[in-house]
Amino acid sequence: MNTIIQSPVVVIGSGLAGLVTALQLAPLPVLLLTQEKLGGETSTYYAQGGIAAASYEEKDSSDHIKDTLIAGAGLCDQQAVITILNEGRQAITTLEKYNVEFDHDFNGKPKLGLEGAHSHRRIFHIHGDATGRGMIEALTHVVLKTPSITIIENAIAVRLLKKKNKVQGLIAQIDGQFKLIAALNIVLATGGIGGLFEESTNPLKNFGQGLILAAEIGAELADLEFIQFHPTTLDIPVFPRILISEAVRGEGAILVNSDNQRFLADTKGQELAPRDVVARAIYNQLFQEKKVYLDARSSLGEGFASRFPTINQLCKNVGINPAIDLIPVKPVEHFHMGGIRTNIDGETSVSGLWAVGEVASTGLHGANRLASNSLLEATVMAMRAAKAILQKKSDQICLEDVPIPHFVITDTLLDVKDIMQHHLNIIRDEKSLKSAIRQLVYLIKKADQNYSVLHSEHIALMIAVSALLRKESRGAHYRQDFPQTLPETNRSFLHFDQAYQYAKKIL
Ligand SMILES: Cc1cc2nc3c(=O)[nH]c(=O)nc-3n(C[C@H](O)[C@H](O)[C@H](O)COP(=O)(O)OP(=O)(O)OC[C@H]3O[C@@H](n4cnc5c(N)ncnc54)[C@H](O)[C@@H]3O)c2cc1C
Structure with missing residues (x-):
């Protein structure tokens, strides 16, 4: 028998997106799982520049919307852009309510920074360039004092469980032991994919774990080929x-x-x-x-x-x-515009599975992220997902005590890093992408798919297939064999099975 822990909602990850979701759900009980210490080893902690929101200098968010659509190079979901950016001021107010203190001048006005491709100064920051640290310090302090949030550190989510396209719970490795957790709402707030590359600004363990977990139970992913490389x-x-x-x-x-x-x-x-x-x-x-x-x-x-x-x-x-x-x-690799496809409330294609922050693909960023829009997206989408979960009618949990095999976490990550660094970097072409796919299919065939978990090669394959299928250059996706931008295009959506079948066919 395994220990079953039960909670109405499980939030996975303690960066900005996870912390704000857990806080916004209060007083609903939330189990907050995080693989390191609370708030530690998050991209959020490292964020320097700040969070973008149209401020007192602008009459509304229309210029911010325009700038975002231009940066997104024709691939943004316009409705997502409008909804998220219109809630920018509210996001700042919410963060301030949790004691996040942005820099102000002597007259009490926010000091606003300017970043690339923004038409106005609209970047709120903390201690100049310690925005993420300031957010994490303030939010973790409030989370620790919120009685409805139960924090489990050193807990790695390794497998999601679903029945009839509905989430039922997950398996997590907690202090080295595998445990079963029953929950009808699971919020993935696991951050980006930098750990799939040899060189990235992300914490090493942000290797797309949320994407792997979601893809494994058949969730749809989107825009995977769009990866931002930070120039400096x-x-x-x-x-x-x-x-x-x-x-x-x-x-x-x-x-x-x-x-x-x-x-x-x-x-x-x-x-x-x-x-x-x-x-x-x-x-x-x-x-x-x-x-x-x-x-x-x-x-x-x-x-x-x-x-x-x-x-x-x-x-x-x-x-x-x-x-x-x-x-x-x-x-080097910095930010993933793609992710788990969600609607504007953060729900994925699997009922009860939510994704917020960098792990999600709402359509805000399109083919390229406008600087400082990601902290904003993480905050707004955490607020929206929490609201939608609170409004949802709750079902009965029907997770039986399933036996947990003796899992091991796969050891393919080093091979995957080498493939991603050399074949899915800033400049791509068919020959190189096909070589990546060949190597990744080999890794998939070699790995034990039943008893091992967190297969980074799955997500790497999906990214490589998406990059091969996009026969144009747009935003952050640059194909030297297709340098032109097509006059019309669509976002790309993919399931793991589709990617794998396609990969086997072209080899
Ligand atoms: C160096 C740097 C600077 C940046 N500067 C800016 C900026 O100025 N402005 C801006 O808007 N954006 C910036 N970004 C991007 C932005 O910081 C991130 O997109 C955002 O913080 C992501 O927040 P998140 O909560 O989604 O993920 P994260 O903050 O990365 O948190 C992810 C959490 O999930 C946990 N986790 C992952 N997998 C598992 C698992 N299987 N089980 C349990 N826990 C798990 C991690 O340990 C972590 O707690 C920057 C990013 C970096 C790396």
Whole structure:
């Protein structure tokens, strides 16, 4: 017999999306599972720049909507964009209610930052560039004091259980033991996929676990090929990679190569062009064996340390003083626009399975995310999902005490990282994608699918198939064999079985 734990709602993950969902569900009892310490090892904690929301400087969110649609390169779900961005101010107010304190000037007005492809200053930040840390510290404090939330740390969700397309519960490894948890609502808030790559800004364990769990029970995933590579991470081998926020370029820092050429001078938007444009330009310089540097010496100089204290310290830790030194940079994996397809309340194609934050694909980001829209999406969608769960009629839980086999967590991740890094990076083509698919099918065939869990090769295969099927370049997805953008296109939706059948057919 296994221990059965029961809860009306289980939230998996303690980044911004998971914490806000759990808080918004109070006083409904919630079990909050997180694989590390509460709020620890989350992308949220690392977020620097801030959270975008149309503020007092703008009459409404119409310009924010416009900027987001342009960045999304024709692939956004317009309704999702309008709904989420219109709730931006409400999201800021909700966070403030949980004691998140954004930076204000002496007159009590929010200090707003500017980032690439935003037409206005609308980025709320905390202690300059420690926005994520500020959010996590404030929210975990409130969560710990909320009696309806039961926190289980060191708990990894490894398998979801469903009956007739309805979620019934999950299996989690808690302190090394596999346990059965019955729940009719499960909220995946497991973050991004950076851990599938050798180099990423994400915590190493964010390797798309939520996507793997959802795909395994037949949930539909969307826009998987759209992966954002952040143009400016510190070019030193530290894992995860250290980000130099876009806000630094927003404050006037420029990019130069080792010949001291400002290679983006003639590009529309220059250093603040969309991220994919900047990332590819840097990638091309590196490909020509030139080094690339961020130069903040004349724009910020001695002011760098007070505007960007966290980044300043991170640079100083490796012997770089941004006031007087060039900062070596390189693009690496950063954010996944794709994810588990949800409706505008965060529900997936499996009833009772919800996805919020980076793991989800609401359609907000389209082919490319506008900077600082993800913290906003995580907050708004957490609020919306909680509201929808509270309004749902509750069924009876009918999970029997199923025996749990002796699972092992698969050990294919290192192979998958190598494949993703080399074949699904900034520039892609058919030959390379087919090679990735061949290797991934081999890994799938080799792995024991019954007794092992968290198959990263499944999700890698789905991403590779989506990338192969999109025969155009759009936003963050760049095919050197199809460099043009098609006049018309649709979002891509995929189930694991479809991807696997397709992969076997083309080999
Ligand atoms: C360096 C960096 C800087 C960024 N800067 C910004 C910014 O300035 N503005 C902006 O809008 N966005 C920024 N982003 C993106 C943004 O931070 C993320 O998209 C957002 O924080 C994701 O929040 P989340 O709650 O969905 O996931 P996360 O914060 O990553 O949390 C995921 C949680 O799920 C847990 N988890 C995962 N799998 C399991 C499992 N199987 N079982 C149990 N727990 C699990 C993790 O341990 C973690 O607790 C940045 C990202 C990075 C990496």
